[in-house]
Amino acid sequence: MSTSAARRALGRSYGAERALTLVAGLIATLAGAAALMVGLGWLGRFRGQRALLDPIAVRWLGDHALYARIGALVLGVLLLVLGLWWFFRSLRPEPRPDLQLDETPGAELTVTSAAIAGAVQADAEDITGVTRARVRAVGTKAEPALRVTLWLSEDTDVRRVWSDLDTYVLTRARESLGLDVLPTAVRLELDTAGPARVR
Structure with missing residues (x-):
């Protein structure tokens, strides 16, 4: 890539x-x-x-x-x-790439950018200390990338959040999409006004 x-x-x-x-x-x-x-x-x-x-x-x-x-x-x-x-x-709207996982005629399988972003966002919100997340799939079909924003609760261990994001969320996204590399820009913010999340 x-x-x-x-x-x-x-x-x-x-x-x-x-x-x-x-x-x-x-x-x-x-x-x-x-x-x-x-x-x-x-x-x-x-x-x-x-x-x-x-x-x-x-x-x-x-x-x-x-x-x-x-x-x-x-x-x-x-x-x-x-x-x-x-x-x-x-x-001009930012391109949102849809990935074609299978191009076999009659058995095409396409994953939309919204589905990619939604799945990664759901996984990111499961990380302890993350109150909410926003994910966007950007780039092109040949070279997709992610833009991730995480809002953290106070007294959150940022290193653990970073480790969980890399080893669990992003690794799972790469494996699910069959990609060796998935460039990701991560932005961390402190969520001081957000209500506590109910699980």
């Missing part, structure tokens, strides 16, 4: 958003720092007293109006394309 494909499947909901936020934050920080330096006069007292639109820049734009308009038009189109791509990418 491709490690990069598994990483993409497991990190899809956070990776791109974090990257975009980081880039936007860096640009805003640099712009703010530059404005602060100019306003405080660190780049010269005269420059700090100038108008927001530098007369030299305005004059240059007037002398090269055609190139400035073309540049602004190209930049606007690029920003529009980027914005539309990001908008439709955000609306």
Whole structure:
């Protein structure tokens, strides 16, 4: 199984958003720092007293109006394309792979992603100390992966929960699906407001 494909499947909901936020934050920080330096006069007292639109820049734009308009038009189109791509990418549902365990004609056996997630979730909620769980099957049919979130009660032995999850829940899922490798991203949270589970 491709490690990069598994990483993409497991990190899809956070990776791109974090990257975009980081880039936007860096640009805003640099712009703010530059404005602060100019306003405080660190780049010269005269420059700090100038108008927001530098007369030299305005004059240059007037002398090269055609190139400035073309540049602004190209930049606007690029920003529009980027914005539309990001908008439709955000609306696109995350793929949920259904696994075909048997492709024999007349005896096909397909396990849906909801069934996989439900079975793993039920097993994870049976672990002592886990108050609730949420599981999602992600990735592709050829390279499935799991995203697991566990809410733990207070004073839970995290090492034991981790061990039970690995040796019991995930091993059983791999064996049931006939997979050698099933990449899994696990998130642990403390459930302070959840009611006690009745068994």
